[in-house]
Amino acid sequence: MAYTYVLRLEWMDEARDSCANSYDSTLTVVHWPFVAETTLFCALTVTGKGGTSVQGLNFSPRQEAQPVFSTTGSPGSDVDATRSFSTLSQGMAPAVEVVACKVDELNDGDTREVQIGDSTALLVKDKGSYYAVGNKCTHYGAPLAKGAYSKGVVRCPWHGACFNVKTGDIEDFPGLDSLPVFQVEVRGNEVVVKADPEALKSTKRVKAMSRADPSNKKTFVIVGGGVAAEACAETLRQEGFTGQVLVLTKESDLPYDRPKLSKAMTTTADAIALRNKDFYSSCDIEFRTGTEVTGVDTAQKKVTLAGGDTVEYEALLVATGGRPRTMPIPGQELENVCVLRTPDDANRIAENSKGKKVVIIGSSFIGLEVAVYMHKKAESVVVVSTSKVPLQLVFGPQIGAWVTKLHEDKGVKFYFERGIKEFVGENGKLKQAVLSDGTVLDADICVLGIGVVPATDFLKESGIQMTQRGFVTVDKHMKTSAGGVFAAGDIVEFPLFINDDQQSNVQHWQMAHQHGRIAALNMLGKSTAIRSVPYFWTVMYGKSIRYTGYGPGYDDIVVHGDLSAPQFAAFYTKGDKVVAVASLAFDPIVSQAASLMEQGQTILKSDIMEDPKSWVGRLKQC
Secondary structure (H helix, E strand, C coil), X not given: CCCCCEEEECCCHHHHHHHCCCCCEEEEEEECCECCCCCEEEEEEEEECCEEEEEEEEEECCEEEEEEEEEEECCCXXXXXXXXXXXXXXXXXXXXXXXXXXXXXXXXXXXXEEEECCEEEEEEEECCXXXXXXXXXXXXXXXXXXXXXXCCEEECCCCCCXXXXXXXXXXXXXXXXXXXXXXXXXXXXXXXXXXXXXXXXXXXXXXXXCCCCCCCCCEEEEECCCHHHHHXXXXXXXXXXXXXXXXXXXXCCCCECXXXXXXXXXXXXCCCECCCHHHHHHCCEEEECCCCEEEEECCCCEEEECCCCEEECCEEEXXXXXXXXXXXXXXXXXXXXXXXXXXXXXXXXXXXXXXXXXXXXXXXXXXXXXXXXXXXXXXXXXEECCCCCCCHHHHHHHHHHHHHHHHHCCCCEEECCCCEEEEEXXXXXXXEEEECCCCEEECCEEEECCCEEECCHHHCCCCCCECCCCCEECCCCCECCCCCEEEXXXXXXXXXXXXXXXXXXXCCHHHHHHHHHHHHHHHCCCCCCCCCCCEEEEEECCEEEEEEECCCCCCEEEEEEEXXXXXXXXXXXXXXXXXXXXXXXXCCHHHHHHHHHHCCCCCEHHHHCCCCCCCHHHHHHC
8 A cells, every 4th residue: 555645855955956957946745655665755846947857766765766757847837746656656566575594694794786677786785884886887798796895895807897885976087877786675674785776777877967047157167078078068967057058179979988089999989989969968968079178267267269259257167188199200190190089080990991901009008908909890900019028017927928819919010119210101101110120010000009199289378387298287186277277188287195195197988087176165165175996998809908007107017827827916016015006817906906095005015925915804904
């Protein structure tokens, strides 16, 4: 039997900010029908200047409300909350539940994968309480039960995304969405996980977003169209900002999963889009693609566009990312001397490389991943590098030598300790690449993978503090030297806490996500410092190397495992301290290291000399 209670609530300012930030609400009517012993279903009606909205919510005394459905009427319209609720409640299926374990089976800090219906949940015991969330990472679907757990947060074993097990919210990246949260009950000696069948159909939960309120005249401008810009825009709406969110980007596409470009070079921007146009429309995030910003006036608080128009801002985020390096040498203007930055670049390179002689300049991640993609499609693939082995500065000579053999076994040829002197063409098209030692390579197409420079030229007259190399200097709140101006992503140097708060430039996808989120919080006046451990990965011929920490300047490498297997964990040390960890087929050791570092803990060199995992138990003690 269902009982309905009607509550009238007048919002206090702080309650409105935290509970109804999507609307200018004056009155709320809540229907509370009991549909299970400890689960409530609510149809929440909010009426305000923006119109009338009905939101369905699942709620239990132990968990925050989770949206189930939402319907919005125009101002002055009559939205029938009772009808909306009745229609939904008639179709509701009974909760799915499963006995996950006995109460004495898990210790504090233990996790377990639980089969529930056709899906799986992650069960966690922490300080005597049990929590259950979705078991698949919202980034690429990794099983979180195989990740690292510490202090209320589970970290993905593949790419390091972090989720709060009480709320399911994503707290570090990559990925945009949060996890579904399930009920947990202790019945006698049994721990029972319960879930709404509808909630089990999705492994992701999109956080609630506010919308624009015409009465809020503030405009927050974001310059750039990458993941830092995207994360900032979403966070502003998630945190209740109701002014205009305007994103200005030179790119012709909405934000996309840029790391995929070197791995799937025939993909399209739509196929790898982080969100679609309808999503941004639903929360009033406005994108102006194909729009170049040419200047910033910090005194007048406005940006100038390429056509001469100006846009005023209340707060500004600059997140323009990097621009691929080119080579100022003879022949660099020839057709088929390419860089890789956009889907169009990737498509052009892929199309023009079929059955052709490909030369790649640079043995960094981009160059090597392009070589992987090309090895079966091109006639030949040659990599030219100034270093002794690929990725030498990051991974060191041992792993670099293994990477070399991995590629050579697939037919890729290397020319090490050599640069490029000249490109030679015929009828405007590339024909040869001449190396610094005089070696001449036949080349139908050349891909430059020699890094990026910050795309910050338009800031030179702004007065914003930058380094000689063009990086924007920010503090731990992502604030620049100019009031109301923030910066994020590959273009910044920021205080990295695991590097003793020294100004550091970290060009990782994961870090750009977090920069955007932290910038948004501080744009809203919610003082939040950046505290994130760098985490990245690369995939070559199906083998994924993961890396966490900050390794520049390491003085020794301790490698455990077998490089020929291949299965290894490498610890990069500076003095007696481990500053970074890399692994292949050694999960979840990199995620465990990242979680321990995030807690401010130090792994000593002596901890890993004999046993690479001797320190892992400390995660439960944090």
